[in-house]
Structure formats: C-alpha cells, structure tokens
Amino acid sequence: MFNSKKFKGNKFKYVIYYSLLAVIIVFIVNEYSSQLKYEHIKYSDFINYINQNKISNVQISKDRLIITPKDKDTAHKGKILYTERVDDQNLIKKLNDAKVQYEGVSQESSLMRSLFTNWILPLSIIMFFGSILMGRLDKKMGSGVMSFGKNTAKIYAENETGVNFSDVAGQEEAKESLIEIVDFLHNSQKYVSIGAKLPKGALLVGPPGTGKTLLAKAVAGEAKVPFFSISGSAFVEMFVGMGASRVRDLFKQAQEKAPCIVFIDEIDAIGKSRGGNVSGNDEREQTLNQLLAEMDGFDSSKGVVILAATNRPEVLDKALLRPGRFDRRVIVDRPDLKGRESILKVHTKGVKVSEDVDLNSIAKSTPGAVGADLANMINEAALRAVKNGREEVIQEDLEESVEVVMAGKEKKDRILSDAEKRAVAFHEVGHALVAALLKHTDPVHKITIVPRTMGALGYTMQLPTEEKYLVSKEEMIDKICVMLGGRSAEEVELNSISTGASNDIERATETARSMVTMYGMTDRFDMMGLESIKDRYLDGRPVQNCSAETAAIIDDETLNIIKECHEKARSIIKENKDLLIKISESLIEKETLMGEEFMDIIKEYNDKKQETQDTKL
Template sequence: MAQDKNQKNGSKKNPFSIYWIYAILGIGLIAYQYYYSASSKIPLKTVAQFESLAEGGYVENVTIVINKLRADIRLNEDGIGFLKSTDEKQFQNIKKAVKNQNVRGKSSGAYDFELNISDNGNFEKKIEEINAKLKEGGKHQIPYTSETEYDYLSSILGFLLPIVLIFALWMFIMRRMSGGGGGPGGQIFNIGKSRAQVYDNGKSTNVTFKDVAGLQGAKEEIEEIVEFLKNPKKYTELGAKIPKGALLVGPPGTGKTLLAKAVAGEAKVPFFSLSGSDFVEMFVGVGASRVRDLFKQAKEKSPSIIFIDEIDAIGRARGKNGGFSSNDERENTLNQLLTEMDGFGTNSGVIILAATNRADILDKALMRAGRFDRQIYVDMPDINERKEIFQVHLKPLKLSKDIDIDFLAKQTPGFSGADIANICNEAALIAARKDKKEVEKQDFLDAVDRIIGGLEKKNKIITKDEKRAIAFHEAGHATISWLLEYAHPLVKVTIVPRGQSLGAAWYLPEERSITTTEQILDDMCSALGGRAAEQLIFGRISTGALSDLEKVTKQAYAMVSIYGLNERIGNISYYDSQGRESFQKPYSDDTARVIDEEVSKLIESQYQRALQILSDNKEQLTQLAEKLLSSEVIFKEDLEEIFGKRPWDREHVQEDLRKVEIPEELKQELEEEKNEIPFNTPDQPETPEENNPSDEEKRE
C-alpha cells in the first residue's frame, strides 16, 4: 500500500516550474527599474516659479542635465516656507513626498526639486540674468553646473528586453512546432533527436501474443524474430541470420500495430516505437538527423527492435511526392533510412519492424531483401479467425447464455479485428441503454446493423408514396438476390431509414478467393433490381438508386479494363498497381471509347435481365413489398415463405441429402463391399518380438 501511495504521489506533476524563476527575475528587474528610475525630486510647475524662488534667494544651486532637458534645483528651508505661502497645494505634495518617498537630497535643511526645460542654452541665459540682478542687490548668486546623466541599468534593459522577448516567442513557437516540451525532441535544441518511445528495463505494453487472436501466419513469423533475440544460439549454430527487417502489410484494422505491441510486450530487448510522421519536420535536415539518432540509440542498446508505424509517411517512392522541389525533406529522410538499414556501415543487432496499408507506393529500394527481408501480409480474418477475435473481445463482457460465437463469426464476413472490437463494444452500449443486466444476441445484431447501416432515424418524415417506392425498391433487390444462383444470400431487409439511406438490405457474402464472371454479373443484376422494380411497378425511376449505380459502374469498369473479362477488349488489364499513370490514361482515345461502350452495354444488359426476372415474378415481388410495408423489416424466413428455399443453398442441399432415403438393396451392396475390405487379416503372421522397436528406440 505504501508503495502504491508513493507511486501515486510520484505520478503527480510537480507544480513548481523553472519558468517561475524566470518570471520572478523579470518582475524584480522591472520593479527595480521602476523604483530607481522614478524621480525622487519634487517637481516645480513653471520657469516663472523658479524665477521667483531664485530672485528671493531661496535657491542654493542648480544642476542642468543636458541630455534630459531638466534642471535639478536645491532649495533651502526658507524656500519651502515661500512655496507654502504662494502655493498651498504644492506644499501639501511636498510634505507627502517627503514623508512617503524619503526625498533624496534632504540634508542640512535643503530639498531637491526638478524643473523641465525646453532648451538648455536659454535656461542658462535665464540664470545669468537672475545672477546679474542678485549681484546688483548684493545677494548671494546661484551657482550652476551642467552634466550628462547616465542610467546604465535602463540602457542595458532597453537593449536586452526586446531580444529576450523575441527569443522567448521563438522558443514558444519552436516548442509548439516540435511537438511540445515533453520527451526528447521537445526542446528546440533537441529538435534533431529521435522522438521514439523506448520500452526498456522492464517497461512493456502489457500486450502479449495471447492477446492477438487470428493472424496465425503473421504471428508465427513475428514470434520467430522474438525467439531469435531470446535464443540466438539455436539459429546461429546452423549458420542462419535473422532477417534485418519485417514489413507488416494489410488493410486498416487488421492488427498490424497490435502485433508490434505484442512484440514490445514479449521481447526482452529494448523496443523503440515511433510513427513515420515523427521524422517529418518543416526544418531541412531534421528528419535525417532523427533517423541517425534513432539508429545510434538502437545500436548502443543492441540487440534491439525498432518499430516504425505508417512508414509510408517517409517511405514513399522517390520522385513521386507530388511536389516539384528537387530537395524534398522526405526524400532526404528516406535516403538516410536506407543507408542506416543497409548501408556501408554495419548495423548488426538492430531489427526493423514497420507497418503500412499502402505498400504499393513504397520505394523499391526500401522493399528489397537486406532491408525488409520479409513482407508479412496481414489479411482480413476468415471465419475461424473471427471466432478467435470474438473470444478475445467478449471476455470482459457480461454475456447471456444464448450467445453463439460461431453465429457471430458467420454474421460478420469482411470485418476486420477493429470492426469486431467495435461491434462488441457497441453491443454492450446498446444493452446498457436498454437497462439490461446481460448482453444478448439481439444486441449484437443491432450493433452490426448500427455499424453497417448507421443509426436508425425513426422520426424522419417520409410520405406514403415515398415509403411505397422504397419498399418496392428494396423488395426488388431481395427478389433478384434470392432467385440468382451466384448472388449473395439475403439476411434482412428494412425500410427504416438508417444513416444516409432510406432503406437497406443486408446480405451474407460468401468468402471467395477468386470471383468468376457469372458471380460479378449476378451481383450487378441484384444491385440493379431496385431501380428495375421501380420501373416495372410505377413506370418511373427515382434518385434512390445512386449508391447502386455507383457500385455497378465500378464493377463494370473493373470487368472491362482491369480483370480482362470482356471479349471485345480482350485479355488486357490497364490496372496500374504502382500508381505511375495517375496523370494520364494508359490507353488511346479509341480504346477509351470502346471501354465506355462495353461498360454501358454490360450495365444495360443486366438491367434488362433484372426487369425480365421481376416481370416473371411480379406477383411474389408485390407480395414481398406489401409485407415489407406492413412490418418494415423482413428476414430470410419471410422470403422462404414466398419464394421457397433456394435450390443452390448449401445448407438446404445438405439438409435435403440427409432426408434422401437409400434403397435397401443399395444398402446391402454397400455393406458387403465394406466387409470385403481387409483391415486386419487373421492369417497374417505376427511380427517377431525381437523385430518390434522398443519404446526407447521409438523415442529416438
């Protein structure tokens, strides 16, 4: 407990900062300057007042300050009495100044006054005239001198203060631009230092390989790197060398960064973690300097691992950055990174991990063997991997007994690990919103609907005609997808507005490795079923098919110009995986015209096909739309009542095969053939005991 308290107390931020010292010094200098620069002399109002004092013999001496246009005048006590008789208000100011400010120059009954003058020469002539009058009257003449006054402190502060302010402003801007004051690289003088987060001396991410579900192939290769660092002798005895780098490539949310966190948690070596954008700065040379410093630290602590997340920020292919500068800072950083990874100098004991979802734009020199020896593709999880991911994310949830993980895995094809984590969290939020004690199956289904389609908008104003059009539109999609062999099987159809859509249909796509022409055509026909239903029933079309047309157009252009699935274009693909033809088409204008014609012909043929299918099943289409209008949501079972079971449904076929009755004669023939197959013949001689291997020999 005491240790916990100390940790808590140690984690509190110290309220004292060195900047308070700077502030106190600044305030002290300003107060000192104000106190000593403030005049301790009592001001006289006018030159005429001075003349009356001088002619009366009340002035002891005068000092003319040349550079200040000021005259310092010393009066005797008789002069103070004279001022009292002539100006009571000024006399009160004198008393107050003497009492509160301890007027400087108060000695032997004399007081200092000051008078602002406009011209030093004229004032001297005025004193000469007064002295001439005093001489004629036999009175004491006024001695006067001239001097130049120097205020060294004010001069120094006046010179240094603007410089200090400019420097402070510059420091503030640089700190903000360089990512704040915390950690290396935060201060302006450390801007060229690495900003990597170091996991060393027992510090880890608390994530292990047990927390990474699925990703078996990727996890095995990463585990091998960690195992080499833990037990290098196992590999070096055979002459093997550990890969210098491993690049994790895959779509967003598949677990690339999670794998790196697991490495940081499992590896017993220093782990440096940073992002590709941490190298990029507005100052020239900072990125290359940070790369040098990063590898310097890693070599000092070798063996070690460096993880660079989103490496495409600095690893983009050189000469393709979109800018027109010949001295691009990103290219300088990349060049330094290439040199550090496998340059003239040695770089033993440092392993590089990197992650990106844009491997196609990385520089080829970065991808070669010797730098990133392994490219580990982290793909979307299949059904078994999704099941494992669900098991990880369902652990902290309080689940009801009806939760079937296999069912959840089947309902989420194409979902990444991040999507599955979001579904689990969203289901828990939905259950809490409904004041449930446990998370139920329906909560997960609602979470899937929420993530795919968006939030329900039950209060959206829709007219009856619009609602009827939406119902037939969605019924058209459902009808064609049910009647076509290669279309994705339907799960649910709704006309409740969600997100930006007024209606939606949920499908359960098959997990395919390759896609045939027939499958794409059936998918296109199903997507055009909504607009075809509107044309067939109402004789007019609406803008509700925008997303369907966008999807179909992309599929058609992909078939013609990318996949080579068009007879007229032939077995040609104009796809540029490297992005080198971004500013021009890789084909002529005549070919572009042919592609446009074939795409239009392809889409129109599927639209006519959709119209024909719906015309042949118009009665069932109307029945389905009316049921959708009444209940707003229909499921797979509702379509089975109207259309019957799909003849090519795998589950349906397997179920029908189990119901097939095998004739008795065929059963007897199969049984006889089974009995004729020799498994262990009794006539076979037993193996001699001395020829049987012993248990010890088996183990060897």
C-alpha cells in the same frame, strides 16, 4: 494544461514568441514606471519653485534639468520633475542664492545608466527566470529547448507494451513470420551456430486498421526487449538536416539498448521513391538517405530489429526494400471468416457477453471488416446493452452494432410520406426478390425501410453462406442484376423512377467495368488488362492503361453488361409481380423483415400457386 507535444514540435517559434513577449513587457513597464516616477513642468514653474525654496537638488545635463523637490512639497507627490534647459545665464546665480545643490551630468553616462536600469537589467532577470521555466518543461519532456536533432521516439521498457501474440487474432500467417524474430532475440546462439543472421528489418504491409502497430508491439512484448516507437512524419522537420540527425540519434540509442526493436509507423512519410522527384523535399530525401545508410551500417548480430508499417508499399523507394535492409515483407491483410471470429473472441474477453451469443453469425455478417471495425462493433454493442438497462451483451446488441457501423443509427426524426415509404419498400423488395430467384446469389438476411443516419432510406442485407476467394462471371452478372433489382421494381410497379438507385447504379457500373478491364470477362478484349489498381490497401482506385479510343469501347462494353442485367432483373420482377406486391405490403406494415420471414412468404406464395395449378388440372 500545458500541451507538451505542441511545444515539442514548435520550440524555435516558442523561443521567438518568448523573447518578443519579454521586450514588450519591459517596454510597457518602463513606460508605466516613467509616468509614475517623472513629471514634466514648465521652466517658469521651475524658477518659481527656486524662489519659493521648494527645490533640494538639480541635475544639469546638456538638454534638460532634472529637479528633486523638497519632502515638504506635496504638490507633486514625491515625483522627480524635469524641464527643458533654456539659455539662462543667471541660472547658477539663482541656485546659489537659494542655496540649492546642483551638479552636472554627461549625456553619455545618463543614457548608459538609463539603458542599463530600464532595459538590460529587467531583460536579464526575465530571461534568467524564463530559461529556468523552459528548462524544467523540456526536462519533463526529455530534451533541451534547442535539441531539434534529438530522437523523439517513445521508448517502452521491457513488458511495458502490454501486448502479446495472444492479444492479436486473425493474423496467424503474419504472426508466424514474426515468431522467428522473437525466437532469435531469445535464443540467438542456435541461429548464430548454424550461420543464420537475424533479419535486419520487417515491413508490415496492409490496409488501415488490420493491426500492424499491434503486431509490432506484440513482437516487443513477446521478446521482452525495449521497444522504440516513432512515426515517419516525426523525422521531417522545417530545418534541413534535422531528420537525418534524428535518424542517427535513434540508431545510436537503439544500439546502446540492444537487443531491442525499433518500430517506424507510416514509413512512407519518409520512404517515398526518389526517382523523378524534381521538386522533392530535400529534408525528406536526406532523412531517407540517412536511414538507408544506418540500416546498412548497424550489426544485426547485436539484436536490433527494425519493424516498419505502411499501407502504401508501392510508393516506397526500391533501395529501402532490397535484401539487407527490409529483408521480410509481412502481409497483414483483412481477416477471413475464421479470423474475424477469432478477433471477436479477443475483443469480447473484457466484455460481459451472454452465453447465447453466436459470434460466428456476426463474423459472417461482416465480410471485409478489419480488426478495428470489429473492436468498434463490440464496443457499440456494449454501449447499447447499457443504454437498454442490461448487464450483459446479447445477440441483438451485436447485430444492431453491425448495422450502426455499416449504415449508421436509425433516424427516428425522418418521417417518410406514404408515397415515399411505398417506393422505398418496392425498391428494397426488388433487390431481395431478384436475389432470392437467381442461382448465384447470397441469401437475404434482412430487409428494412427504416432510414439510417448515413443516408440510406432502407437497405437489403445479404449474408454469404461461406467465405469465397474466387468469383465467377455468372456470379458477377447475378450480383449486378440484384443491384439493379430495386430500380426495376420501381419501373414495373410504380411506372416511374427515383433518385434512390444512385448508389446501386454506381456499384453496378464499377462491377461491370471491372469485368471488362481487369477480369477478362468479355469477348471483345479477351484477356487484355486495361486497368490496374493503385493504392491497393487504401481506396484501390483503378488506373487506365489504354488509349482514349479503347476507353470509349470499354464504356460501350460496360453499358452492354448493364443493359443486359437490367433487362434480366426487370423480366424477373414482371414474372413475379404479385409476389413483389405481397412482400412489399408486408414490409410496409412491419418496416423490417428478417430473412426467414421473407422466405416464408415466398414459400407460401409458391405453395398456393402450385395448389391453384393442380386444381385447374
């Protein structure tokens, strides 16, 4: 099948390839036809053919003789013979005596005839049919072969986006910011009468997968106007000036189809800041300049709205973000608990779900998940239901799908030795026990020692009882203690340490460092900000804002927090070693313990301990 997108992005390359291919084909055909049509003979053989009366015609040129044998001569199978012309003064007499017709041919006319017959005519025919073929392909794609500067935006007509605000959940604040734009496109007169102007542009900002593109399509679907959709990278071409030309063409088409919505996805591809960019891409800068000029130049009263999406707003040029261009910044952030539940309800509309399913429980178990993650979880649950021969999705399918997305599938081929299984069990129970015995922690939902495809040999899942937006210092300290509880249990019970705590150590160190550098939770630095977050909506990497000497002190403060939490976790494990052994043995036997079973074991142990103490008294 022909890849139109690949062809579209490499038209000039295809034209060169096509021309070279045509030349090669003509060359091969000429060589092959020459071998079929002509045959070289010796001059002595030519004289013998004259004497034997086997020649009907001879063409005499400056350097060769072209010989046409008589039809009755079948030795050369109808080929035209040729030989080099030698200094033979009796040649004409021999031809006359044999009554052979002859004529002279000039070198120039022979060369021109050969060039026309062998090259110009075949190439013209190939180019003619090739241009027809490529013209049809380009017509199918909507532009000419050489139209590099034309707009490549995908255009959706009215109602074609197939998305409305009802299809977008968990982003109520973002929808509220965009409803005014929709209302303006529907009822512009009431806004114009009071002197209000339609915002020229709205910038959708948020992490990947939160629904920025979906929101833009929903705006177009609600407004019932044409929707132009294009990616920022589509403007930047190998030819300088082509991106700017595409921007002009896009805005020209948009104004012709007004009212309409133009959506530029990943605008940071062309909208990066120009400041200090010495070795920058001239093509990208020209494209950005043209975009700025077009956004200043068009009349917003005609109803052309520019929507753009990015997850890197900090790199955008300040001129692009000023009022009069992108007037509004719409934050499309990770959904909260209520938002996640609403998103799950939207994605379960087309899925057969059991009446017993509790979506609120699933929403609680997925803090930090975005809309794309939740949609994937619903799909994984549906696939699991089909795999198990059910006609509807049950709660177990959804819970398993959450674990599949977060930790990967169960690895049935990875069999742990008894020693490894025991070490993993004590490690995971160490996490759970510290979490259960500290005050500022989330309750344990599940403990398992079943290996997963993403590398975990086991894990302990905690679920928050409520959505939290502020975290206290005490909560962060207890959180670090829980992370270090696994290693502490290995040290206390097994009297050895393993590599299983690598991820715990990494997360604990990151949390402790954040306490020191960003949250002002140490006496040494008081409320001094020592790090800032870069790419907040992507990986959120911290960037240091301090000297090397201060960085060394940060390391010391971080280490002190880690040591304090490690010692606290180890003392909890030591004080409850019998309980640790009891829960670990139960986990080794069952491989998975749910939160209720885990708490029942703790309650039963405490009750027996209390009875023993009462008996002694």
